[in-house]
Amino acid sequence: MKGYRTIILIVMVFLLAVGCSKKEEPSEVLNGYISNWENRDFHAMYEQLSEEVKSKITEEAFIERYDAIYDGIGAENLQITLRVDTEEELKSEGDLITIPYSVEMDTTAGSIEYSHRVTLEQDDEGAWLVKWNSSQIFPQLSKGDKVKVKTIEAERGELTDKNGTGLAINEEANVIGVIPGMLEEDADQTKEKLAELLGVSVEEIDKALDASWVTPEVFVPIKTLPMEEDDIEAYEELPGVSSRVEKVRTYPLGASAAHLTGYVREISAEQLEELDEYTAGDVIGNAGLEKIFEEKLRGENGTHIYISNADGDLKETLAKKEPVDGEDIQLTIDAALQQEIYEQFEGDAGTSVALDPNTGAVLSLVSSPAYNPNAFVRGLSGEQWEKWSEDPDEPFLNRFTSRYAPGSVFKTITASIGLETGVTNPEKVRQINGLHWTKDDSWGDYYVTRVHDKANVNLRDAFVHSDNIYFAQEALEMGKDTFLEEAAGFGFGEEIPFPFVIPASNLTNNGEIDSEAQLADTAYGQGQVMMSPLHLALTYTPYLNEGNMLYPSLVEEDEPEVWKENLIGKETANLVKENLIQVVESPEGTAHTTYIPGTVIGGKSGTAEIKQSKEDDNGNENGWFVGFEETDPEILLVMMVEDVKDRGGSGYVISKAKNIFEYIQQGSN
Template identity: 45%
Template sequence: MTTRWMKPLAGCLVVLFLMAVTLGCKEAEPLPEDTMRAFVEAWRQAQYGSMYDLISADMKQQYTADTFTARYKSIYDGIGMSGLSIQWQPVEPAQDAKSAQGAKTSSGKKTQDQDAGTALYQFHVDMSTFAGPIAYDQTARLVKEKKTDGKTSSWKVRWDSGYIHPKLTDKDKVRVEETPPLRGEIVDRQGLGLAINEVKLEIGIVPKQLPAQPDDAIQKLADLLKMNAKDIQAKLKATWVKPEYFVPVTIISADDQRLEPIVSVPGADYRKKKVRSYPLEEAAAHLVGYIGKISAEELAKYKDKGYQTDDWIGKSGLELAFESTLRGKPGGRIFITDADGKEKATLVRREPANGENVQLTIDAELQLDMYRQLEKDTGAGVALHPLTGEVLAMVSVPAYNPNLFISGVSSEQWKQWSDNPAKPLLNRFARAYTPGSAFKPLTAAIALQNHTLDPDAERSIVGKQWKKDTSWGNYYVTRVSESQSAVNLATALMYSDNIYFAQTALELGAQKFVEEASKFGFGEKWNLPVALDTSTLSNNGKMKNEVQLADSGYGQGEVLMTPLHVAATYTVFANGGTMIKPKLLLNNDEKAVPWKSGLISPEVAKTVTDKMVEVIDNPAGTGHDAQVKGLRLAGKTGTAELKTKKDEAGQENGWFVAFDTEQPRLLTAIVVEQVQDRRGSHYISPKIKSLFSSYAAKKQ
C-alpha cells in the first residue's frame, strides 16, 4: 500500500520541482513604477535622450528624438529654468476607477486599469525661472508594450507637450518677454547727475528703405555721424538683420541739430530711447566709468544672476563697483502662444525692481573745475574735505568720453585711444607715484614727534650736494637751491631742501623711520569702491642701506603713494594729529571716521602746518604763486625725479598739496607728469590758486 502511493507522490514532487525551476528562470514581470522612476530621474538630470527612450512607440512616431530633445532644451534654456523638482505617486484605486470612467490625460486617451496594460501616475513639478517660480500638477499615462521579440513586454510613457506644462499643446510655443529695470543713477553730493538715464535719439537704418545702390546713402550718413561707412555696413550685415528691421547705428542727443539732415538720408530713421548718459563726460570718466554690452565671458560668469545676452553691465569705475546696486532686478513674463502667435496663457509674471541710486561725496562743480585745470596735462588730482574725509573730486588726465561707449566706439576712435602715448584709458588717480618733496612734511612730523628734530635749530648746509661720508662712494644728495646755508625746518620746507630732510631721516634711523612712517597707512588696502594701488615705503618693507633711507626722507628712493593717500596723510595737520579715513559715499548722518588716531600731537601738527603756510605766504616759498588773497593756505610743492642714473636727465613729475587752515573745507593733491621743461612743480601753482579761489567764492 505504501509502495502504491509513493510512486504517484514522487512523480508529483518532480513535477512541482520542475515548475519551480521554470518559474525561477523566467524574467520578473516589469513594473510601471520602474519606468516612471527612470523617466523622472532622467528628467531631473536633463537627460532628454534617455527620456525619449522611455516614451511609447506611438508617441515616437509623432516626435523624433531631435524634436523631443530640442523642445525641452529650448524651452528650459529660454525661461532660465533652474531648481527643477518633480514629485510623483501612483493614482489611488478610487481615483483610477473614476478616471477609467472618462478622465483623460494630456494625450486625450481614457485611463484604463493597470491589468489592461495602463498605469496612471500623478506628478507635481516645481521650477525656478527668470520671471519667478512655476508649479503645476499633471497625470502621466504609462502603457504596456510588447518588445520586439514578441514574448516580453515593457512599460512606456505616453508623452506629449502637456508634460512640459498642462496648458501647452504640441503646436503651441513658449514665449519670453523681459522687462529690464531702470538702472540706478550715480549723483554727486547735491544730487547732480554723474551717470543718469536720459532720453536720446537712436539713429538707425531700415534696410528695405535704402536705395538699390546704397553706398552713397550709407556714406552720407557716416559723414553726418562722423563714423566710418564700413562700421555701418558691418552693422547691416549682422546675422539677425532683416529688410524690415530697424538696425541701430549710434546715439545722439535729443537736441542734436543734425537730426533733420540725418533723416533726409534714404533709409535712415530714428527712435527715442532712454540710455545711459554721463553729463560730465571726460571730467569724471575714470571715476564713474561706463557700462557696455555684456561679453561672452561676463555672461558665463554672471548667468546665474539672471543676466541675458543683450544686457548692459558695468565695465569700469563706479559703474562696475556698484553693479549689483545699480542694476536692479529684471522683470518679465513667460507665456504661451498658439500656432498663429495668439497669446493663450501667462504662466508667470514678475515686475522689474529698479536699481538703487548711489550718492557720492563728490562735488560735481569742483570735479569739473579740477578737470579743466588739468585737461591739457598728463596726471591726476584729488580733493578732500580735510575734516570729514569726504572725497570731493578725483580726476585723471588725459581722459575719454564715456558716452562714446553708449553710442558705439568707432574703430578709428579706439585706435586713437590705443595709439595715444599718454594712454587716456589709464586711471592715473589710482596709480602710485613717487611723491618727491610732497613727502617732506611727514618726515618732519615723524622726527618732531620722536624728538629727533628741533624745528628752530639751524643746520649748516653748504653747496648743492652732500653725502654722509666716503662709504656712499659717488652717491650724493642734491638740493635745488644753495641760497641758504643756515637751514631750519621753516627754510627747509620753504626752499624744499632735500639735504635737510635726508639728514633728518638718517637721524631717525631706518628702523624708527619705517616703523613710524608705516603708521600713516603704507601697505594697507583701501576700503573704497574704487580700485587704488597700495602705497609702499620700499619694495620689501625695509631700508637696504643709508642711501635709501636718506632718499626716502625727501620722498624719493622706493617710496610710492597714490594722490589720494598723499592727500589723506595731510589730514593729520588739519585734525590735530589724527588722520581721517577718506570716504566716497555720502551719509549726512555719519561723522568723520578716524583712520589713524593720534599719529602726532596737536603741537607737532600745528608746527608743521605753520611752516607749510610759509611755503605759500612767503615770497621766497616754492608755492608762493598759489597764494590766494583772504585765505591762509598751507601746502607743499614737490618734484619727483625718475632717473636711472644720478647725473642724467629724466622725467620729472610735479606735485602740489594744499589746504585752507582757518576754515578747513578743501584739501587738494595734484600730480602732473613731465614738468621738467615747465618750471617743475611751479607749473602747478596757478592751478591750485584757481581751484581755491573758485571754491572759496562758491562757499561764501
C-alpha cells in the first residue's frame, strides 16, 4: 500500500539481530496484539500493555473506550497491516522498538484509513509489551478528546399536486422545549404552566426530561406548535423554557387530503425490530401515500464521524457521508379541487373520486369524515385520539379504498351489454304497469320496484326515470351467462394497478348468479354487486373515449394507458352518453337538478339500499352520483354519501355534485 508492503519476516530477522529475549519474540507479541485488535478482543490487548500504561488506565476504562468508539461509529472489517518503509531502516532505541502500521475499517460514514506507529517496550524481565496511548485508536485523538457521531438527516421528499401545490411538505415550525439546567427552584410550577399552555400532561414533560440522553444544558423538545400558532412569547416567559425553529412534516390541506397523504410518525419499537435500515428517532410513513411511497420519500441519512476537543468543538473529521434527500413526487391531484370536494361533504360520511376522463389521471380522492394528519406530527392529545377513535362515522376509515353496492349508477353497464349483444334496442318500448313487477309465481313474494309509473318505456325513458324494472327485464332477456360474461369485461374481479390497494369489484359472491331474481337485482346495481368508487369512475370512461376504458394514474410522470381497448363500440358509447345527458337535461330526469344553463352535463344518480336481509324494510340507503361535462370534459366525478334515506336520497348528493361543476365552471371562466 502506497510503496509499503507487509514483511513480517524482515521484522523478525531485525528483532533477532538486535538480540531480543528468548521468552517470546517481539514479532509474536506484535502479531498477537494485532490479531487481538482485529478481533476486538480488548481484554487480551490490555493484557499486553506495559505496566506504565496500565497505571494510567484501568482495564475497564480501556475496554469501554474501544467498545464505545467502535460501536458508535459502526466499525466493521477492521484490518491492521504492519508496514516497513523500504527506504528507511528500522531503528531501535535501547529497549524500544517502533513499527509502522496502517489501519482500515468500514464505518457508518464510509471507510476510515490511517497510518501510525506502535512501540514495543522490553520490561525488566525481558518481556516485550505495548506502549499504548489514545492515539492508537486514532492518531488525532488526544487525552480529553472524544469521538462523536452525528446523523445528518436527509430531507424527506415532498408530495405536490399537478400544479406544484404542496400536499406533504417540510415546513418550519416553532418547537417548544425545556433546558433542564435553567429551570429555577419553582420548576414544578413552571412545568404545570407549560403543560397547560401546550395541552399536555406534566407526566409527558417529565418523561421527556428523564430520557437517557438529556443533560442540563441541552434543549429537550416537548411539543411542536400547531400551524396556526406562531406566538411564542408566553412560553419563553417561563424560566427554563425555550423555543427553536425546526423543519417538520406539514400537510397544508389538513383533513381534506388526510386519507390521500396519510402521515408520518416517529418509528415505533415494533417497527424497529422489523426494519433494519431505520434507527430510533427516525420518522416513517404510517398511512396513505406517506406509507406507500416511503422508500422514495425517506432518502438516506448521512453521518459525520469526528473528534471533538474538551470544549466540545470540532477538532478533526474522520469520515463523513453526505445525506441523500428523498425524492419529490408530483401527483395528478388538483389540490384546490380536492379541498372543494371535501368541504362539500360538510362532515357527512362518504367518498368521492374525480379523474380526467381523457387520460385517467386522478384529480381527487376524498374520504369523509377525516382527521387532521398534522396532529400526528405536532402532537396528538389523548382526548383528540379518543374522540376520533370513538366517532361512529369512523374518520380513520378510508372510504375511497372500500367497496359499496353501486345501485342505479351501475345501469350504464347493463345498457352497454344489452346494446353490444343486440338484446337492447333503443327504440323498443316495454309495456310496464305499476310500480312493482314480478316475473311469475316462481319468484314468490319477491318483486322489483321503480319510482315512476310510466307504461311505455324505451331505453331513454329508462335512463331518465332510472327504471329498475326496465333494466331487470333486459337482463333477464340476456340471460345470466351472457350478462356475467359481458359484465366481467368491465374489470370485475380484476386488480387495478394503483398505488393504493383497491379491492377488486365483484358481481357476485361466488361467481354465479343463483336465480332470476338475483339477475334482476344485479342489473340495477343491487344483489351482490360491490364496487370501489375508483372502479366505478373507470367504467364511465368508455362513454367519453369512444369505447375505450382507461387505467387510472396518480403520479404525474405516468403515461396514460388504455385498460380495455374497444370495450364497447363507438355507437354504443355515444348512445349511452347521450342518454346520460338526458338524465340531467330532461326536466323529468332524476339528476335534472345538476343542470347548469350553458353547460352540457351528463350523469347518473342512484340510491343503493343497504339491507341486512331481503325481508328488511328498514335498511339504510347510500346516495350516488356520477357525472361529467360533455363539451370539453375536464372531470369525471363520482360522489357517494352514506345514510341518505331520510335526507332526499340521491338528490342530497346531486346538490353537492352541482356545486362542484359550478366551481369548475368558475375556474375555467
